[in-house]
Amino acid sequence: MLTLENVTAGYGGGDVLQGVDLTCAPGTVTCIVGPNGAGKSTVLKVISGLLRCRTGSVSLGETRLDGLDPSRVLALGITQVPQSQALFPGMTVRENVQLGGYLIRRDRKLLAARYAAVCERIPLVASRAGDHAGNLSGGQRRMVEIARCLMLEPKLLLLDEPSLGLDPQSLAGVAGLIRSLNEGGTTMLLVEQNVRLGLGLATHGVVMEGGRVRLTGTAAAVRDNPEMAALYLGGTSAKETQRG
Numbered sequence: 232m233l234t235l236e237n238v239t240a241g242y243g244g245g246d247v248l249q250g251v252d253l254t255c256a257p258g259t260v261t262c263i264v265g266p267n268g269a270g271k272s273t274v275l276k277v278i279s280g281l282l283r284c285r286t287g288s289v290s291l292g293e294t295r296l297d298g299l300d301p302s303r304v305l306a307l308g309i310t311q312v313p314q315s316q317a318l319f320p321g322m323t324v325r326e327n328v329q330l331g332g333y334l335i336r337r338d339r340k341l342l343a344a345r346y347a348a349v350c351e352r353i354p355l356v357a358s359r360a361g362d363h364a365g366n367l368s369g370g371q372r373r374m375v376e377i378a379r380c381l382m383l384e385p386k387l388l389l390l391d392e393p394s395l396g397l398d399p400q401s402l403a404g405v406a407g408l409i410r411s412l413n414e415g416g417t418t419m420l421l422v423e424q425n426v427r428l429g430l431g432l433a434t435h436g437v438v439m440e441g442g443r444v445r446l447t448g449t450a451a452a453v454r455d456n457p458e459m460a461a462l463y464l465g466g467t468s469a470k471e472t473q474r475g
């Protein structure tokens with residue numbers, strides 16, 4: 232169980248996160264939604280250790296994560312697909328995925344077994360193994376980014392805006408992968424601008440605004456809460472509206 236209690240954090244003078252409480256139970260998919268600048272990505276950065284929290288705590292089970300370096304958080308089983316592109320375009324798909332196994336690189340057998348398991352789960356990795364990542368489409372790159380995270384068989388997978396910039400077909404592929412990972416027992420915390428998609432994939436929803444959690448509940452309860460209409464006029468997210 233991941234637990235954030237009363238977390239405050241920021242980048243400069245003021246606090247971006249202003250007392251965030253959040254939990255993710257094993258086997259669940261939690262989706263954080265909220266307007267631009269609400270602090271969604273900042274929550275993920277605090278969990279993965281990229282940003283220190285100023286007050287409050289972050290724990291995985293009995294283990295405190297706040298104050299740990301990102302490499303320690305990774306070693307404890309939390310891995311993140313970041314919001315911006317994260318693959319090395321000049322390296323092959325295989326090399327990019329195997330980088331995800333950096334922590335287990337000395338155990339060649341384990342590395343090979345994990346890579347084979349990832350190829351089985353995401354056949355694209357096997358079929359494009361020798362191609363440069365830079366030659367993949369946006370949707371294919373997203374799959375490979377997720378594949379890389381799976382090399383560590385994470386206890387918790389953090390996904391920041393997995394649908395960002397994808398065409399409908401790629402989106403369906405990535406959504407299908409997230410669903411199948413959850414069916415396989417992977418616990419996920421995702422941030423999604425596409426509210427309908429995100430809450431459709433999730434078991435639990437969290438609505439953030441202005442660095443605070445405004446609503447939490449089952450994904451269905453959050454989706455149907457009348458307050459959502461106030462945040463997302465007409466049931467369509469502000470960003471979706473902007474993008475037309």
Ligand SMILES: Nc1ncnc2c1ncn2[C@@H]1O[C@H](COP(=O)(O)OP(=O)(O)OP(=O)(O)O)[C@@H](O)[C@H]1O
Nearest residue numbers: 242243247265266267268269270271272273274424
């Ligand atoms: N590296 C940074 N340095 C300074 N301020 C930052 C930095 N990253 C984010 N912020 C600020 O923190 C606030 C929250 O940003 P965050 O990226 O967490 O929002 P978000 O909810 O993920 O938004 P988006 O939907 O646009 O991705 C914003 O006001 C943003 O400008």
Ligand SMILES: [Mg+2]
Nearest residue numbers: 271272273314
């Ligand atoms: Mg963000």
